[in-house]
Amino acid sequence: xxxxxxxxxxxxxxxxxxxxxxxxxxxxxxxxxxxxxxxxxxxxxxxxxxxxxxxxxxxxxxxxxxxxxxxxxxxxxxxxxxxxxxxxxxxxxxxxxxxxxxxxxxxxxxxxxxxxxxxxxxxxxxxxxxxxxxxxxxxxxxxxxxxxxxxxxxxxxxxxxxxxxxxxxxxxxxxxxxxxxxxxxxxxxxxxxxxxxxxxxxxxxxxxxxx
Numbered sequence: 224x225x226x227x228x229x230x231x232x233x234x235x236x237x238x239x240x241x242x243x244x245x246x247x248x249x250x251x252x253x254x255x256x257x258x259x260x261x262x263x264x265x266x267x268x269x270x271x272x273x274x275x276x277x278x279x280x281x282x283x284x285x286x287x288x289x290x291x292x293x294x295x296x297x298x299x300x301x302x303x304x305x306x307x308x309x310x311x312x313x314x315x316x317x318x319x320x321x322x323x324x325x326x327x328x329x330x331x332x333x334x335x336x337x338x339x340x341x342x343x344x345x346x347x348x349x350x351x352x353x354x355x356x357x358x359x360x361x362x363x364x365x366x367x368x369x370x371x372x373x374x375x376x377x378x379x380x381x382x383x384x385x386x387x388x389x390x391x392x393x394x395x396x397x398x399x400x401x402x403x404x405x406x407x408x409x410x411x412x413x414x415x416x417x418x419x420x421x422x423x424x425x426x427x428x429x430x431x432x433x434x
Contacts, residue, residue: 232335232426233418234434235302237407240329242398243315248389251308258304258318262297265322269297269421276422280340286422291336294421296322299332302414306330310381311406312388313398332414334423341425348420355416355428362409381409408432 272290279287303318305311306329314329324331344351365378378386384402391397408431415428 231415231429232337232424233415233428234333235407235411235414236331236333237306237311237313237403237410238329239313239398239400239403242396243312243392245393245396247315248309248312248392251312254317255304255308258300258320261320262301262304265297265300269294273421277345280345280422281342284339284342286337286340288336291334291423293322294423295332295334295418298334298414298417298421299324302332302410303328303330305410309385310410311403312385312392313403313407334418337424340422344425345422348422351427352416352420355412355430358430359409359413359416363413381406405432 272294276286276290276294279285279290300318300322306313307316307318311330316328319325319328324333361379362381363379365382384406388398388402388406391399411434412428412432418424419426419428
């Protein structure tokens with residue numbers, strides 16, 4: 224089952240294809256450690272590039288193309304890791320160590336390069352995206368809730384659904400397509416907001432899960 228590309232300039236592709244194995248998800252956290260280490264470094268670089276792009280857009284209205292492609296690559300790599308890992312659990316195919324597009328891996332991300340960007344929007348995009356933060360936080364966050372010396376764990380919807388997927392895979396080796404569509408929609412929404420706040424587009428992210 225493939226998710227088709229819409230007209231919005233930032234989008235993901237996700238192909239469920241053959242259902243993942245019953246139990247590989249039990250050790251994916253270990254298999255993902257090399258990716259997590261590399262991505263941690265790349266996200267530091269992402270922030271540095273964002274800072275450089277902020278000033279470039281402010282004065283020239285352009286996001287330098289090579290820097291743009293690098294940050295798109297970081298988002299792409301992040302999406303592939305999350306598709307393999309505990310956002311989607313959508314494949315057993317190990318993610319490539321690459322920032323570039325790949326036709327072989329079942330998940331990808333594309334961002335249309337903007338020839339011209341607003342000079343002033345970089346100053347306020349992080350504020351304009353606040354309504355998205357409010358919606359996405361309960362969908363993506365996890366941690367420990369505390370109040371009045373009491374604590375309780377909580378997880379976002381995307382992780383809760385991933386747990387359901389893991390249990391279904393373990394006992395039935397089947398992946399519920401409705402959960403796949405919902406979790407992919409949450410991921411798409413989050414990545415679009417990241418790209419918008421990352422100054423990659425001036426088009427405001429839509430409030431929707433489906434394409």
